[in-house]
Amino acid sequence: xxxxxxxxxxxxxxxxxxxxxxxxxxxxxxxxxxxxxxxxxxxxxxxxxxxxxxxxxxxxxxxxxxxxxxxxxxxxxxxxxxxxxxxxxxxxxxxxxxxxxxxxxxxxxxxxxxxxxxxxxxxxxxxxxxxxxxxxxxxxxxxxxxxxxxxxxxxxxxxxxxxxxxxxxxxxxxxxxxxxxxxxxxxxxxxxxxxxxxxxxxxxxxxxxxxxxxxxxxxxxxxxxxxxxxxxxxxxxxxxxxxxxxxxxxxx
Amino acid sequence: xxxxxxxxxxxxxxxxxxxxxxxxxxxxxxxxxxxxxxxxxxxxxxxxxxxxxxxxxxxxxxxxxxxxxxxxxxxxxxxxxxxxxxxxxxxxxxxxxxxxxxxxxxxxxxxxxxxxxxxxxxxxxxxxxxxxxxxxxxxxxxxxxxxxxxxxxxxxxxxxxxxxxxxxxxxxxxxxxxxxxxxxxxxxxxxxxxxxxxxxxxxxxxxxxxxxxxxxxxxxxxxxxxxxxxxxxxxxxxxxxxxxxxxxxxxxxxxxxxxxxxxxxxxxxxxxxxxxxxxxxxxxxxxxxxxxxxxxxxxxxxxxxxxxxxxxxxxxxxxxxxxxxxxxxxxxxxxxxxxxxx
Numbered sequence: 060x061x062x063x064x065x066x067x068x069x070x071x072x073x074x075x076x077x078x079x080x081x082x083x084x085x086x087x088x089x090x091x092x093x094x095x096x097x098x099x100x101x102x103x104x105x106x107x108x109x110x111x112x113x114x115x116x117x118x119x120x121x122x123x124x125x126x127x128x129x130x131x132x133x134x135x136x137x138x139x140x141x142x143x144x145x146x147x148x149x150x151x152x153x154x155x156x157x158x159x160x161x162x163x164x165x166x167x168x169x170x171x172x173x174x175x176x177x178x179x180x181x182x183x184x185x186x187x188x189x190x191x192x193x194x195x196x197x198x199x200x201x202x203x204x205x206x207x208x209x210x211x212x213x214x215x216x217x218x219x220x221x222x223x224x225x226x227x228x229x230x231x232x233x234x235x236x237x238x239x240x241x242x243x244x245x246x247x248x249x250x251x252x253x254x255x256x257x258x259x260x261x262x263x264x265x266x267x268x269x270x271x272x273x274x275x276x277x278x279x280x281x282x283x284x285x286x287x288x289x290x291x292x293x294x295x296x297x298x299x300x301x302x303x304x305x306x307x308x309x310x311x
Numbered sequence: 312x313x314x315x316x317x318x319x320x321x322x323x324x325x326x327x328x329x330x331x332x333x334x335x336x337x338x339x340x341x342x343x344x345x346x347x348x349x350x351x352x353x354x355x356x357x358x359x360x361x362x363x364x365x366x367x368x369x370x371x372x373x374x375x376x377x378x379x380x381x382x383x384x385x386x387x388x389x390x391x392x393x394x395x396x397x398x399x400x401x402x403x404x405x406x407x408x409x410x411x412x413x414x415x416x417x418x419x420x421x422x423x424x425x426x427x428x429x430x431x432x433x434x435x436x437x438x439x440x441x442x443x444x445x446x447x448x449x450x451x452x453x454x455x456x457x458x459x460x461x462x463x464x465x466x467x468x469x470x471x472x473x474x475x476x477x478x479x480x481x482x483x484x485x486x487x488x489x490x491x492x493x494x495x496x497x498x499x500x501x502x503x504x505x506x507x508x509x510x511x512x513x514x515x516x517x518x519x520x521x522x523x524x525x526x527x528x529x530x531x532x533x534x535x536x537x538x539x540x541x542x543x544x545x546x547x548x549x550x551x552x553x554x555x556x557x558x559x560x561x562x563x564x565x566x567x568x569x570x571x572x573x574x575x576x577x578x579x580x581x582x583x584x585x586x587x588x589x590x591x592x593x594x595x596x597x598x599x600x601x602x603x604x605x606x607x608x609x610x611x612x613x614x615x616x617x618x619x620x621x622x623x624x625x626x627x628x629x630x631x632x633x634x635x636x637x638x639x640x641x642x643x644x645x646x647x648x649x650x651x652x653x
Contacts, residue, residue, distance in 0.1 A: 107544075107547055107548060108547070109544070109547060127552065128547070128550050128551060128552040128553070129550040129551075129552070130550075131550065132548070132549055132550025133550070136548060136549075137544075137547075137548040138548075139542075139544050139545065139548070142541075142542055142545065143542060144540075144541050144542060145402040145403075145404070145540050145541070145542075146399075146404075146540050146590065146595030147594065147595055148537070148540070148541060148594075148595050148596070149594075152537065152595075152596055153541060156534070156537060156538055156541065156545075156549055157549055159534060159538065159549045159550050159551065160549060160550035162534070206545070209545075209549070210548075213549060213550075
């Protein structure tokens with residue numbers, strides 16, 4: 060569903076991403092991992108056309124250079140790691156905007172406001188109670204669920220999540236990842252997510268890509284990518300040992 | 312409680328009634344007070360329904376008050392929708408049409424015309440107005456070109472920064488021109504303070520055309536503006552063509568601002584305060600916010616104009632001064648009352 064060929068992104072002389080190629084297929088959940096500055100978020104920015112890039116990005120066999128914003132949004136949706144809403148929109152306002160790409164071309168700008176997709180998105184993310192509440196009053200977890208609901212309402216075939224649970228506590232981490240897991244099971248789609256937490260990546264993903272200094276160190280099935288040697292090379296530490304130490308603390 | 316995101320018919324009727332009511336009030340009150348019955352008689356006589364009772368009232372209303380108050384109302388509506396649009400687009404509650412630097416550009420053009428004494432009549436206005444419109448548009452293009460050179464993605468901060476710098480630049484050129492043109496200083500000063508005292512029907516026509524065309528274009532982008540107000544990245548994610556939307560909205564806002572400045576000079580604060588007040592009442596959804604701002608803007612400016620011409624009658628105060636005076640006090644009060652609501 061996603062095919063990326065020779066993607067390179069440069070800021071001045073600095074190569075943030077250097078000639079990377081990979082593809083993602085239906086039903087896959089690709090976890091993009093790597094240390095800070097590896098270029099993970101830049102992939103998201105390139106795919107959403109927020110930075111200039113060289114190389115080719117295909118979504119469902121279509122080069123995104125030829126896709127209009129609205130056509131691209133029908134295929135791919137992005138969830139950012141943080142949100143800074145300027146005014147007191149309601150939760151529902153934000154979720155409804157997810158239908159923007161699917162609105163009619165008529166002079167009135169009414170969406171299919173009672174769309175079952177909006178209702179369903181609100182329901183599965185558990186936002187019904189607070190749907191008319193101002194987003195300025197929400198907690199970080201509720202806000203992230205609101206934007207996840209917007210993404211579900213948008214109903215794209217490709218979901219891109221940029222560190223979706225970065226500032227969230229454990230409860231919400233589990234909630235968001237489980238919601239996405241269910242979504243993949245129920246829909247013909249694929250997910251690419253950038254994660255810091257290797258345990259989460261290992262638990263939920265089936266594919267993984269390990270990045271370092273803008274280059275792919277290894278990509279493939281999660282179990283292959285998270286090999287002792289590669290992780291040690293990239294993170295400069297014994298990742299397995301550390302993870303086991305951490306798990307040890309919680310043994311009954 | 313379910314909130315409607317669009318204006319309901321009732322709300323439209325109520326707001327229109329408010330605007331018409333204030334319009335009639337402004338027609339009746341002034342240095343000469345005219346009873347409502349007589350005002351009504353004059354209005355009917357225009358349509359040939361009744362015979363006008365008084366030549367004096369007819370002349371005051373038809374030649375002076377109606378064009379003036381209509382211009383004031385249209386101007387208020389125009390400045391407010393520009394402010395509402397800019398505040399959404401730039402996600403900045405401090406933005407209004409003037410933040411862009413377009414007002415300053417328009418003023419510069421008009422003052423050049425005044426200082427050099429250019430005076431030709433055109434079909435839609437005089438030299439001052441044409442110059443203001445040309446320079447408004449030219450400054451927008453200049454600002455956008457510089458912003459684009461600095462930053463490919465036309466980030467809102469870049470636009471605001473360039474706009475503010477351009478305003479200062481235009482302001483200093485204006486001061487320079489004033490220094491060299493002592494004899495025209497009264498005209499310039501009065502013009503920069505903002506006034507619609509001499510408005511005639513050609514002004515009403517220009518404002519109406521500009522307002523109808525531009526507000527239609529801006530209102531069509533209500534969804535995009537909502538998306539921008541929520542966040543530019545988010546707007547991109549849901550499929551908004553971010554660069555195109557910015558260009559289109561900015562161009563229509565600057566045309567409208569150009570016409571407003573050309574006709575009335577700089578009238579501050581309306582574009583800033585009215586969208587805030589409307590947002591406090593109707594919420595941030597632009598589908599509702601922008602029509603509401605237009606109604607409130609028209610009402611506010613008509614009332615302000617009423618005060619400016621009656622308070623020290625027969626002395627007229629410049630409209631721009633009164634808007635800032637009243638606007639700032641009202642704004643601080645409202646802001647204080649509803650700090651959490653925003």
